[in-house]
Amino acid sequence: MMGKYRVITITNLLEQDLHTLVQESKEEGFRFVERLLNDYREGTNRFNKQGEALYGIYNEENDLVAVGGLNVDPSSAETGRVRRFYVKKECRNEGVGTLLLKQIILDARRSFSVLILHTDTEKADHFYTSFGFTRGNQYPNATHYLDIGE
Template identity: 45%
Template sequence: MIVQEVDDLGAIDIAELLTESKREGFRNIHRLVNDYNEGSNRFQHEDEALFECRVGHRVIGICGLNRDPHSNGSIGRIRRLYVLKEFRSHGAGRRLVEAVIHKASNYYSKLVLRTDNPKAADFYMKLGFKEVKGDVRITHELGFGCNHGCHASIL
């Protein structure tokens, strides 16, 4: 399994992710493709990224990092995590989120996400995220220990 940053979503084959996610009733990969094609989210800023997980030539998972639109730029948001069913519980999701955490820790004071899936919630809690109650925009967060954007740590 290899996790790497993707510069161009159109250059990788995520058809299998799209088909399976739709079949499971998840719309996040469909939204990823639509937002990318429309130009509303291309993970194009220095503090944003899109990561893929591959086994051989097969893309088995994807996960993005964006600036949280509801913050002043000091908070990152996990976006569009999806792993093919046959590869769940084999470390692909963990590796993708760890890549996002690593990138986010260079730019943000914390990382947030929203999920309504109990299995996903458990997954994030195992990775050190804390549950957030009473906020309609986020359900989980992970702090990085600085009170401002961590931009100063970048050389």
């Protein structure tokens, strides 16, 4: 927990109010929060395999202000993938993304030796590289990777 924000593990996404995050992300041109919800509804990705988790960050008013998940990468059981990572605009630069990514990395270390992700924005590139992620195409469908093995 960090000040006015807390991270929770989401066990049922359909019980969360994602409306604001879906709307805002679509207005920014990002469709992946909507895909997160659709994939969850359809059962194609529920973040429930071994090592996987879905996280939400809530503010003091109990509003969901960020979401992010950890999946097993289809290419290797040793590789975790950061998925559907989104922080509400008004909460950016307040440590919310940092809180969320630190939790994902911490939990990923239990099951994976490498953590990968795909992003196509310069801001996200700077954010992830500040955590030690390396930009590169060593892994399929990934733009960044981080060695988290012992």
